[in-house]
Amino acid sequence: xxxxxxxxxxxxxxxxxLRLSCVASGRTxxxxxxxxxxxxxxxxxxxxxxxxxxxGSTNYADSVKGRLTISRDNTxxxxxxxxxxxxxxxxxxxxCAAVLFxxxxxxxxxxxxxxGQGTQVTVSS
Numbered sequence: 001x002x003x004x005x006x007x008x009x010x011x012x013x014x015x016x017x018l019r020l021s022c023v024a025s026g027r028t029x030x031x032x033x034x035x036x037x038x039x040x041x042x043x044x045x046x047x048x049x050x051x052x053x054x055x056g057s058t059n060y061a062d063s064v065k066g067r068l069t070i071s072r073d074n075t076x077x078x079x080x081x082x083x084x085x086x087x088x089x090x091x092x093x094x095x096c097a098a099v100l101f102x103x104x105x106x107x108x109x110x111x112x113x114x115x116g117q118g119t120q121v122t123v124s125s
Contacts (some may be wrong), residue, residue: 001026001027001114002024002025002026002027002029002032002098002114003024003025003026003114004022004023004024004096004097004098004114004115004116005022005023005025005116005117006020006021006022006094006095006096006116006117006118006119007020007021007022007023007119008020008021008119009094009119009120009121010120010121010122011122011124012086012121012122012123012124013123013124013125014086014087014088014123014124014125015085015086016086016123017082017083017084017085017086018083018086018121019080019081019082019083020036020080020081020083020094020096020119020121021078021079021080022034022036022078022079022080022081022096022116023076023077023078024077024078024079024098025077027100029074029077030053030054030074031053031100031101032053032098032099032100032101032102032114033050033051033052033053033098033099033101033102033103033104033106034050034051034070034072034079034096034097034098035047035048035049035050035051035070035096035097035098035099035106035112036048036049036050036070036079036081036094036095036096036097037094037095037097037109037112038090038092038093038094038095038121039092039093039095039118040089040091040092040093043092045095045109046061047061047107047108047109048060048061048064048068048070048081048094049061049064049068049069049070049081050070050104050105050106050107051070051071051072051079051104052102052103052104053101053102054074055071055072055074057104058070058104059104059105059107061107063089064090067083067084067085067086068081068082068083068084069081069082069084070082079096081094083121086121086123087123088123088124088125089123090121090123091121091122091123092121093118093119093120093121094118094119094120094121095115095116095118096115096116097109097112097114097115097116098112098113098114098115099111099112099113099114100113
């Protein structure tokens, strides 16, 4: 079992940057593949990025490649999402997710067992 708590969301303007953090507690953090998903109003939750247990392999949605970067610090039990050149269409609630072992190739919500409560990101034009 692992508990996930996200932070770092907020209201920014188009072109700005934000860094989201997700702190995990419970079992050994580096046993978990980690991911970020997002959900905009009226839309389904969608995959953003994933990172394997060592941090050596990452996977991104096409819509965020080159702008968003996922990373992890296993000494701090934390996964990050660095968000640059933000666009209004990035507005959503961002969720951290985890699965025991797993793979950075996992891109579906059903692949992940544990979820945080979400953090709101709003990008104004």
